[in-house]
Amino acid sequence: MSTKIKESDFTFLFVDHRHCKVTYQSPKTGKKWTKTINDVSLIEMIKNNGSPKRKDLEILKFIL
Numbered sequence: 001m002s003t004k005i006k007e008s009d010f011t012f013l014f015v016d017h018r019h020c021k022v023t024y025q026s027p028k029t030g031k032k033w034t035k036t037i038n039d040v041s042l043i044e045m046i047k048n049n050g051s052p053k054r055k056d057l058e059i060l061k062f063i064l
Helices: 040-047 054-063
Strands: 010-016 019-025 032-037
Touching: 010 040, 019 040, 019 054, 032 040, 032 054, 040 054
Parallel strands: none
Antiparallel strands: 010 019, 019 032
């Protein structure tokens, strides 16, 4: 059974107005992946939305 991805699995640290350091932590294994992302529109769709789309979360996870 797979665990659904949630916004709380991600940590966002804004570096400047065009970059954001994103960390994803797997709820199953506890393993972490971190990358600096320059696609601010994707970050805003997830961060500023009360309930982000699962598709957007999966895209961000794939990028990491």
